Amino acid sequence: MRALMKPYAGPGLELRDIPEPTPDPGEVKIRVIRAGLCGTDLHIQDWDDWSASMLHPPMVIGHEFYGEIVEIGPGVTEGDGRDELHLGMRVSVEGHIVCGRCRNCRSGRRQMCIRTNSVGVNRDGAFADFVVVPAANVWAQSDLIDPDLGAVFDPLGNAVHTALQATLAGEDVLITGAGPIGIMAAAVARHAGARRVVVTDASPYRLTLATTVGVTRAVDIRTTSLAEVRRELGMVEGFDVAMEMSGSPAALVDIIDNCTHGANVALLGIPKGDFAIDWGKVITHMLTIRGVYGRKMFSTWYRMSFMLESSAELRDQVRSVITHRFAPEDWEEAFATARSGRCGKVIFEWSD
Ligand SMILES: [Zn+2]
Numbered sequence: 001m002r003a004l005m006k007p008y009a010g011p012g013l014e015l016r017d018i019p020e021p022t023p024d025p026g027e028v029k030i031r032v033i034r035a036g037l038c039g040t041d042l043h044i045q046d047w048d049d050w051s052a053s054m055l056h057p058p059m060v061i062g063h064e065f066y067g068e069i070v071e072i073g074p075g076v077t078e079g080d081g082r083d084e085l086h087l088g089m090r091v092s093v094e095g096h097i098v099c100g101r102c103r104n105c106r107s108g109r110r111q112m113c114i115r116t117n118s119v120g121v122n123r124d125g126a127f128a129d130f131v132v133v134p135a136a137n138v139w140a141q142s143d144l145i146d147p148d149l150g151a152v153f154d155p156l157g158n159a160v161h162t163a164l165q166a167t168l169a170g171e172d173v174l175i176t177g178a179g180p181i182g183i184m185a186a187a188v189a190r191h192a193g194a195r196r197v198v199v200t201d202a203s204p205y206r207l208t209l210a211t212t213v214g215v216t217r218a219v220d221i222r223t224t225s226l227a228e229v230r231r232e233l234g235m236v237e238g239f240d241v242a243m244e245m246s247g248s249p250a251a252l253v254d255i256i257d258n259c260t261h262g263a264n265v266a267l268l269g270i271p272k273g274d275f276a277i278d279w280g281k282v283i284t285h286m287l288t289i290r291g292v293y294g295r296k297m298f299s300t301w302y303r304m305s306f307m308l309e310s311s312a313e314l315r316d317q318v319r320s321v322i323t324h325r326f327a328p329e330d331w332e333e334a335f336a337t338a339r340s341g342r343c344g345k346v347i348f349e350w351s352d
Pocket residue numbers: 038039040063064154155
């Protein structure tokens with residue numbers, strides 16, 4: 001089968017022909033239909049310090065995908081019941097594989113497992129014709145969810161998990177970073193009843209994309225300050241909720257300066273290094289700042305499925321973040337496009 005791999009320790013990737021995987025006990029084999037390219041994959045291509053510490057090549061990469069179950073391993077409950085798996089089933093997959101034994105896992109906080117393994121990082125991933133994953137990580141999709149939508153459930157889960165950290169109905173929301181996750185979080189905030197949703201970025205391409213999900217204002221932070229935007233919108237006291245999706249230190253400084261007292265701030269964008277913020281302001285403005293990672297297993301999956309099922313508009317908005325499609329053979333162009341910033345979500349079409 002075709003597989004996009006990290007063949008050895010060091011920068012670069014290769015599309016290789018390798019044997020198809022077989023499911024071990026408790027696993028299923030999935031034919032990959034669509035797979036999304038993510039910032040993580042760019043880090044792996046570069047072989048930065050993080051990937052050098054996490055990956056043991058040779059390794060097939062890729063973790064955001066949708067496909068069809070083609071083989072069921074020993075010990076997996078097979079059938080047509082609501083919580084059973086069967087051949088031909090269309091599925092997305094939670095890419096974090098948790099230990100089930102640590103204190104967080106045993107306390108029902110599986111997204112906080114201290115021994116999380118990741119598909120496409122610590123075990124072979126989904127940039128391939130076939131992938132095997134634990135049956136417990138499979139999320140059955142209804143016919144309402146087409147392959148494109150199914151391929152973005154992983155980043156959509158990040159967006160939903162981050163957005164739902166705070167009450168959104170009737171609140172003013174600031175999102176810094178208009179990448180695919182920022183834009184999906186904006187769509188979710190609108191769906192959940194936010195009053196104003198303001199998105200900032202420094203990429204005109206991404207800001208234009210953000211306007212398609214009906215944000216109140218898409219702000220180019222290089223030319224317009226949030227103070228100006230707040231004045232124009234008549235927001236005297238600042239934002240109630242903020243989501244940092246860019247990893248930019250300046251964005252967090254902006255959030256702290258423009259939120260109201262007692263605001264809820266969730267951080268998903270990962271900064272490159274240490275940086276200083278005005279902790280005095282965090283304390284006297286009584287801000288709650290929370291780091292967010294991954295998705296809840298599986299309450300976030302239920303909530304994103306149910307939100308998409310209840311709204312054709314939200315489905316269209318989430319689909320609109322996909323801007324580029326490539327055949328696996330054109331992976332170099334796909335990675336260059338994702339790196340350019342002139343794109344939303346880039347996806348690979350592995351099969352139909
Ligand atoms: Zn990802």
